[in-house]
Amino acid sequence: MGRAAYIRRRLILMAFVLFGVTIVIFGMVRILPGDPAFLILGDRATDQKAAELREQLGLNRPFLEQYWMFVSGFAHGDMGQSLLYRQPVGDLVLTRVPVTLALSGYAMGLAAVITLLFGITAAVNKGRWPDQLIRIGFLFALTTPNFWFGILLILLFGLTLHWFPVAGFGDTLPQHIWYLFLPALTLALQLSAVLIRNLRGQIIQTLRSDYIRTAHAKGLSESLVLLRHVLRNALLSTVTIFGLQFGFLVGGAIVIETVFALPGTGQLLIQSITARDYPVVQAITVVSAVLVILVNLVVDLSYSFLDPRVTYE
Amino acid sequence: MFALKARWPLMAVAIVGLLLSACAPTTSTGTGTGSNSPTPGASPASKVLRMARNAEPFSPFVPWQIDDNPALFISVNVYDTLLRTTKDGTNVEPGLATKWESSADGLTWTFTLKDGVKFSDGTAMKASDVKASLDMARGGEKSAWKDVYKAIKDIAAPDDKTVKITLSQPYAPLLSVLAMFSGGVLPADMAKATDTKDYDNTLAWKTKGTGAYYSDSWKKGDPIILKRNTNYWRGTPSVDEVRIEYIPDDNTRVLKLQGGETDVIDFVPFSQIAALSAQPNLKAQTFSIQQTAFIILNTSKPPLNDVKVRQALNYATDKEAIIKNVYFGQAKVMNSPIPQGTYYDKNLVGYPYDLEKAKALMASSSGASGFKMDMQVRSGNTNFANTAVILKDAWAKLGVTVDIQTLDTAVVRTNYREGNFMSTPTAWTNDMNDPTEIVNYAMRGGASPFAYWTRYNNPDLNDKITKADLEQDATKRAALYSEIQKIYSDAAPIASIAYLGATAGWRSNIDGFFIDGLSYYRFEDVKINK
Numbered sequence: 001m002g003r004a005a006y007i008r009r010r011l012i013l014m015a016f017v018l019f020g021v022t023i024v025i026f027g028m029v030r031i032l033p034g035d036p037a038f039l040i041l042g043d044r045a046t047d048q049k050a051a052e053l054r055e056q057l058g059l060n061r062p063f064l065e066q067y068w069m070f071v072s073g074f075a076h077g078d079m080g081q082s083l084l085y086r087q088p089v090g091d092l093v094l095t096r097v098p099v100t101l102a103l104s105g106y107a108m109g110l111a112a113v114i115t116l117l118f119g120i121t122a123a124v125n126k127g128r129w130p131d132q133l134i135r136i137g138f139l140f141a142l143t144t145p146n147f148w149f150g151i152l153l154i155l156l157f158g159l160t161l162h163w164f165p166v167a168g169f170g171d172t173l174p175q176h177i178w179y180l181f182l183p184a185l186t187l188a189l190q191l192s193a194v195l196i197r198n199l200r201g202q203i204i205q206t207l208r209s210d211y212i213r214t215a216h217a218k219g220l221s222e223s224l225v226l227l228r229h230v231l232r233n234a235l236l237s238t239v240t241i242f243g244l245q246f247g248f249l250v251g252g253a254i255v256i257e258t259v260f261a262l263p264g265t266g267q268l269l270i271q272s273i274t275a276r277d278y279p280v281v282q283a284i285t286v287v288s289a290v291l292v293i294l295v296n297l298v299v300d301l302s303y304s305f306l307d308p309r310v311t312y313e
Numbered sequence: 314m315f316a317l318k319a320r321w322p323l324m325a326v327a328i329v330g331l332l333l334s335a336c337a338p339t340t341s342t343g344t345g346t347g348s349n350s351p352t353p354g355a356s357p358a359s360k361v362l363r364m365a366r367n368a369e370p371f372s373p374f375v376p377w378q379i380d381d382n383p384a385l386f387i388s389v390n391v392y393d394t395l396l397r398t399t400k401d402g403t404n405v406e407p408g409l410a411t412k413w414e415s416s417a418d419g420l421t422w423t424f425t426l427k428d429g430v431k432f433s434d435g436t437a438m439k440a441s442d443v444k445a446s447l448d449m450a451r452g453g454e455k456s457a458w459k460d461v462y463k464a465i466k467d468i469a470a471p472d473d474k475t476v477k478i479t480l481s482q483p484y485a486p487l488l489s490v491l492a493m494f495s496g497g498v499l500p501a502d503m504a505k506a507t508d509t510k511d512y513d514n515t516l517a518w519k520t521k522g523t524g525a526y527y528s529d530s531w532k533k534g535d536p537i538i539l540k541r542n543t544n545y546w547r548g549t550p551s552v553d554e555v556r557i558e559y560i561p562d563d564n565t566r567v568l569k570l571q572g573g574e575t576d577v578i579d580f581v582p583f584s585q586i587a588a589l590s591a592q593p594n595l596k597a598q599t600f601s602i603q604q605t606a607f608i609i610l611n612t613s614k615p616p617l618n619d620v621k622v623r624q625a626l627n628y629a630t631d632k633e634a635i636i637k638n639v640y641f642g643q644a645k646v647m648n649s650p651i652p653q654g655t656y657y658d659k660n661l662v663g664y665p666y667d668l669e670k671a672k673a674l675m676a677s678s679s680g681a682s683g684f685k686m687d688m689q690v691r692s693g694n695t696n697f698a699n700t701a702v703i704l705k706d707a708w709a710k711l712g713v714t715v716d717i718q719t720l721d722t723a724v725v726r727t728n729y730r731e732g733n734f735m736s737t738p739t740a741w742t743n744d745m746n747d748p749t750e751i752v753n754y755a756m757r758g759g760a761s762p763f764a765y766w767t768r769y770n771n772p773d774l775n776d777k778i779t780k781a782d783l784e785q786d787a788t789k790r791a792a793l794y795s796e797i798q799k800i801y802s803d804a805a806p807i808a809s810i811a812y813l814g815a816t817a818g819w820r821s822n823i824d825g826f827f828i829d830g831l832s833y834y835r836f837e838d839v840k841i842n843k
Contacts, residue, residue: 034723038730041457042380047730047761084371085533087514096534151564159572166572167565168558261365261560261569263534276723 003301006312010300014293018286022074025285026067029278036083036276057083070282080279084272089283092268097287099169099264100257103187104249106180108242110188111195115238118192119199120226126204134196142193146252150186150259157182167261183260187252191245195238202234236306243299247292359553360841362823365560365569367580369533372457374517375507376497377450380457382832385494385744386579387557389833390539392497392522395424395443395476396488402603402746402830403654405492409443409523410476419483419785424476431544432500433520433527440470445501447478454508458495461745483783485790489655489747494833498523525550525837534559539836551840567818570595576823576841579834581816583641583696589818596821599643599814600828603652603743606644606696608688608704608808613768614735617686621678623805627664628671629711630704630808639699644811649798650756652741653812654830656748656794663802663809668710675711683712689729689737691722697738700810729766740813741765742832748794752778756801769806 036059037050054060058069073080079089122134141149158166170179206212207230215225254266261267265284272280303310370384376392379385389397397408410424430438451462464484469477480487490496499507500521506512518531523546526539537557541550558575560566566578567585571592581589581597589597608626616622632646645653648663675681686708690701698719705715715736720728728734744750754762757778758770774797781793802809815828825838 032721032723034721034727036723038726039723085514086373087533092533095532151568154565154568159568162572166568166574167560167562168569168574258562259565261558261562261565263559267561268534274722 003304003312007297007301010297014290014297017293018289021286021289022071022282023067025282026070029273029276029281030063032273032276034276036278039275040084057081059083070279074283074286079283082272082277082280084275084277084280089279092280093265093283093287096263096265096268097291099262100250100253100266101291102176103180103184103253103257103262103264104246106177106184107187107191107249108246110184111191112242114188114192115195115199116231119196119238120203120231122196122200123203123207124226126200131200135200138189138193138196141189144190146186146190147255147259149189150183150256153182153186154260167259169262180262183256183262186256187249190252191249194245195241198241199234199238202237203230206230206234232306236303239299239302239306243296246295250288250292360551362552362555362577362836362839362841363575364555364557364577364579365566365575366557366578367561367563367566369559370537371533373455373507373512373514374520374528374531375455376446376499377453377456377458377495378507378517379494386832386834387537387539388494388497389524390526390555390836391520391524391528392494392499393430393524394492394494394496394498396492398489398492398746398829398831398833400827400829401601402743404746405488408492409438409498413488420480422478422480422487424478426474426476427546428474430523430546432523433542433544435544436500438498438500438523439473440476441473442501442504443476443498444468444470445504446498447476447496449504449507450496456495458493461490461493461495461750483785485782485784486745486747486749489745489749493745525835526555545837547837550837552836555836555839570818570820573820577817577819577826579815579817579828581818583639583643583816586641586643586816586818594821595818597816597818599816600832601653602813602815602828602830602832603654603746604740604813604815604832605647605650605652606700606738606740606810606813607647607650608700608810609729609737609739609765609767610806610808611729611732611735611766611768612806613732616678616680616684617735619679620804621674622680623808624664624803625671625674625678625680625711626708626713626808627805628667628674629707630664630810631666631707632810633666634707635700635703636811638703639696640811640813643816644813647809647811650801650807650809651748651751651794651798652743654743654746654748656791658795658798661795661798661802664805671711680711680713683714685714685716686735687716687718689718689720689725689734691725691738692719693722694738700738704808730761732766732768736808739765744831746831748797749782752781752794752797756797764806767806769804771800771804774800774804 035050036057037053038045041049041053058066070080079093081087082089082092085092118134118138122131125131154166157164164182165179168179170176212225212229215229253264254269257264257266258270265288268280269284272284366383368383370381372378372380372384374384374388376388379388394408395410396405399406409426409430411427413422413424415422426440426443432438447468450456451459451465464480464482464487465478466481467479471477503521507517515530518528520528525542525545525547527542528537528539531537539555539557541553543549560569563580563582567581567589569575570578586597586599589595610617610623610626612618612623636642636644636646649658649661651657688701688704690697701715701717705717708715725737729737741751741755755765757775758764758768759775764770777793777797781790781797784790784793815832817826817828819826822842824840824842826836828834
């Protein structure tokens with residue numbers, strides 16, 4: 001089976017996964033106690049007004065009918081109406097997806113640079129002070145809650161040094177890049193903490209193998225050995241973790257978007273859960289699931305570039 | 314290999330250095346000026362007030378359809394009302410109407426409109442616009458505020474400058490009602506269009522009002538841009554544009570103010586007011602608004618059905634301690650069940666902290682042998698959570714075991730509607746400078762909302778509440794409201810705590826920002842100094 005067939009099969013599988021996601025999320029938001037009608041109308045609403053609203057929003061229809069409306073609508077590209085904002089969910093969610101994607105992509109890019117830099121440094125200095133320093137430093141990054149870490153970065157780089165803005169998203173592309181740096185860095189530092197440990201271990205292992213000794217014996221330069229022979233072999237498992245962590249990033253973005261006031265899906269998700277805005281919660285969950293699945297597919301496909309021996313069967 | 318090892322850390326440093334220097338060109342545009350980071354979209358000449366707020370509006374931006382604080386707090390900048398609430402929120406002053414008089418029986422009210430008032434597009438405002446708008450507010454399909462206008466029988470516009478309001482029965486709070494944001498005036502055709510099916514929030518944010526500012530459009534997620542109305546009848550505002558950004562996190566808002574990325578922020582945590590004010594270029598303040606913080610007691614759950622138990626809880630509530638520790642001194646002891654607005658009785662004794670009296674009352678009550686009581690706290694509200702912790706400790710001295718349950722707001726609301734709770738901290742804010750709103754909502758029993766979900770029901774008090782609405786004589790009304798406050802306070806369906814304020818912080822080059830007694834933010838007098 002070639003790559004095309006593999007992709008086809010994965011996409012079919014994705015449909016099944018998404019079906020499962022819709023059932024779980026539909027059920028979960030409705031199991032949560034709390035009535036959207038009272039949340040929309042506020043503390044002072046009468047029971048009658050709430051009943052009218054429920055009728056108007058279709059919340060008093062049978063669950064199966066509501067589920068069917070959700071799934072069939074989604075299949076046709078119609079995500080329904082937001083209960084709270086009374087506007088199409090598609091407009092609300094899709095305009096925010098790029099923000100979250102940019103943040104996650106930015107974080108992954110920064111994480112890749114940080115991981116390579118510190119992973120290699122730690123590995124070649126195994127057991128000596130740069131290695132110890134990197135391992136202890138990133139243990140701190142891994143164990144610190146990211147919202148607190150974010151505030152620390154704001155205090156240092158935003159308030160004290162004035163290198164980056166405190167919070168917000170900016171209006172133009174260069175501004176977006178500038179504004180997103182601190183939130184992306186917050187996510188990236190945590191992400192690289194996991195990756196560095198893995199990459200360091202892999203490099204150390206690879207350095208011991210026979211073909212590396214052969215490469216040295218051939219008289220290849222040190223950097224050539226490291227980049228072409230060691231890194232390429234060591235990266236494979238790190239890339240797998242890297243892909244899996246995309247889900248973590250989308251989750252982490254929820255908190256980080258609130259701390260840095262970024263208008264992404266995470267921030268909208270928090271508001272929507274609090275307001276029991278079912279259609280919005282459902283849409284964000286499904287869209288996030290699609291993204292996570294697609295990113296993992298891309299990661300799986302990248303193996304063959306890193307290691308030509310990998311085939312897709 | 315071995316020779317190279319030592320060079321790796323150096324290379325790492327070099328690469329980090331390169332990365333940082335790569336960021337430098339983008340940062341240098343903002344760093345040099347520090348507090349004056351560039352405001353996108355504004356030319357240097359125009360004055361832009363940047364504000365960061367804790368919430369985004371969600372209801373349509375039509376005065377009578379607004380049902381959320383983020384929208385109503387700024388609506389008065391766009392839409393004017395016949396009368397305005399005074400700065401302190403305790404009285405009314407002329408708005409679009411310069412004078413008004415009532416017939417002897419109090420049933421017909423005649424308002425004379427100010428000359429030369431124009432909408433933001435330059436067209437003249439006429440009495441027919443006022444009539445159309447108020448008719449939508451009291452009868453429109455989508456109006457959220459019909460109840461407050463139900464005494465009005467008819468509104469007429471006999472000429473361009475006169476509005477005549479006929480009541481079906483005398484209604485003392487009328488003038489206060491007409492100063493509410495929900496009676497904002499739109500051009501007649503626009504007002505009528507707001508009820509059509511396809512009139513959505515997109516259309517609503519393309520405003521045409523007589524207020525100090527107008528908006529061309531707004532989409533959720535974007536900053537709200539208010540542009541100054543050069544036709545404003547009180548004079549063109551000094552600030553060209555107000556740019557309101559949504560920053561939900563309290564700490565982030567404060568940091569943005571400190572970092573000079575915004576000029577004004579709202580909802581400054583009480584704990585940070587003093588610290589911010591101490592900084593040379595910043596100011597922070599608590600504005601008096603008509604707000605109370607208290608604990609709802611479910612009087613249908615034994616032993617809370619015993620008035621002595623409820624009074625004992627009130628006497629055992631150390632309000633000063635809560636004000637000091639939860640509100641950092643930025644609140645006042647609550648002596649009456651209604652906020653400090655019109656007809657508030659400052660002489661009511663209430664429940665000064667007295668543990669001995671509390672113990673004696675509890676000992677002679679049905680709760681004498683001690684009991685367990687849940688206190689349902691809305692998650693995310695630190696002030697309520699801290700209050701609950703203090704009360705748990707204080708009420709334990711009476712043998713009451715408070716079980717603090719932190720729940721989602723949605724769950725707390727459902728529970729108190731269903732009577733599925735014993736106590737819960739909450740706050741009330743007046744929407745008008747008249748007690749009719751709170752007494753009808755929070756004290757009248759028998760039907761939903763069951764005296765603010767306390768399930769307290771006193772037919773005698775209900776009668777007095779109705780009488781106070783009909784009474785035209787201000788002195789007699791004051792006496793009635795004093796009586797109402799006393800009866801309710803003695804029955805103690807709530808545990809009173811404090812009168813709260815609204816907080817804001819701003820850079821010291823900003824002058825004239827204020828939050829009025831009904832918590833409206835007014836930008837019309839704001840000036841930005843160099």
